[in-house]
Amino acid sequence: xxxxxxxxxxxxxxxxxxxxxxxxxxxxxxxxxxxxxxxxxxxxxxxxxxxxxxxxxxxxxxxxxxxxxxxxxxxxxxxxxxxxxxxxxxxxxxxxxxxxxxxxxxxxxxxxxxxxxxxxxxxxxxxxxxxxxxxxxxxxxxxxxxxxxxxxxxxxxxxxxxxxxxxxxxxxxxxxxxxxxxxxxxxxxxxxxxxxxxxxxxxxxxxxxxxxxxxxxxxxxxxxxxxxxxxxxxxxxxxxxxxxxxxxxxxxxxxxxxxxxxxxx
Amino acid sequence: xxxxxxxxxxxxxxxxxxxxxxxxxxxxxxxxxxxxxxxxxxxxxxxxxxxxxxxxxxxxxxxxxxxxxxxxxxxxxxxxxxxxxxxxxx
Numbered sequence: 001x002x003x004x005x006x007x008x009x010x011x012x013x014x015x016x017x018x019x020x021x022x023x024x025x026x027x028x029x030x031x032x033x034x035x036x037x038x039x040x041x042x043x044x045x046x047x048x049x050x051x052x053x054x055x056x057x058x059x060x061x062x063x064x065x066x067x068x069x070x071x072x073x074x075x076x077x078x079x080x081x082x083x084x085x086x087x088x089x090x091x092x093x094x095x096x097x098x099x100x101x102x103x104x105x106x107x108x109x110x111x112x113x114x115x116x117x118x119x120x121x122x123x124x125x126x127x128x129x130x131x132x133x134x135x136x137x138x139x140x141x142x143x144x145x146x147x148x149x150x151x152x153x154x155x156x157x158x159x160x161x162x163x164x165x166x167x168x169x170x171x172x173x174x175x176x177x178x179x180x181x182x183x184x185x186x187x188x189x190x191x192x193x194x195x196x197x198x199x200x201x202x203x204x205x206x207x208x209x210x211x212x213x214x215x216x217x218x219x220x221x222x223x224x225x226x227x228x229x230x231x232x233x234x235x236x237x238x239x240x241x242x243x244x245x246x247x248x249x250x251x252x253x254x255x256x257x258x259x260x261x262x263x264x265x
Numbered sequence: 266x267x268x269x270x271x272x273x274x275x276x277x278x279x280x281x282x283x284x285x286x287x288x289x290x291x292x293x294x295x296x297x298x299x300x301x302x303x304x305x306x307x308x309x310x311x312x313x314x315x316x317x318x319x320x321x322x323x324x325x326x327x328x329x330x331x332x333x334x335x336x337x338x339x340x341x342x343x344x345x346x347x348x349x350x351x352x353x354x355x
Contacts, residue, residue, distance in 0.1 A: 146283070147283055147286060147287050147290075150287055151287065151290060151291065151294065154291050154294065154295070155294065158295065181280075183278070184278030184279070184280045184281070185278060185279050185280055186280055187280050187283050187284060187287075188280070191280070191284050195284070195287060195288065195291065
């Protein structure tokens, strides 16, 4: 059976597309799924370093698109999980080095070999975005609870829904800071979700372990003690159709704080 | 203590401000109508309407409102007096 192509996109840069892509992909591979991560951010590749595979790159997506190598030659096998692969972006080329038609062809070919293909989309809504979205069946929309990220995410929702084969993206709200939300100084996930009016796939708290895991090139989803890792494991389960309750964002409250909050209700 | 808190706290939390600003900006984004265009529309509406009635231009309010992905133009125009003559005069 052919796999599913999922684009991870956001509009705005720096909201955590690459991290989300790496973690969901790795999480699915931990469950034994055959997963391919494609870095579509030509010229600014980063999925390789987040995955800790930067030293193994020989060929890239542009080589595949231009047929200077076979598709299989460009796939990098993950060092930890048997069923996980990366197709890196070219670093010294530009977004127009590939076309939407070639992306559709490449996705169609690779779908035969994998259960899931995740495409890490570049920021913006130009050529790079169009290429990344061209071959996708589904989309994960990543945003953070701030005005500019949500505004840009709304544009992406509009563009995906206006596509010939409409995609209704599922939302991941990243970098939520529970203490600020409680104080009314940050938009809550419900606010963001209400405004964007799409299905909520997950909530990821702002967590320092993301920085340390990126430092090491080991996605946080592998870390049992990471709060963000737990959030990603929940997302992976939901992605596979399991019903997992959304994580409580009161984990940083002590017992006294929890009691106080209950009384306040 | 409560009085002090009230004194130091703004009327709306910054989150409420953010949600409100976001809703407004998205209404314009989604409908592809800029606030400036709406202002032009308002000016022309005033010109047309004042031919027929006296309106309170200060209190007039023209906004875009949206539910999901459809938009509606909402105009609230307080009328001071109907000009009975002007319709036949023109």
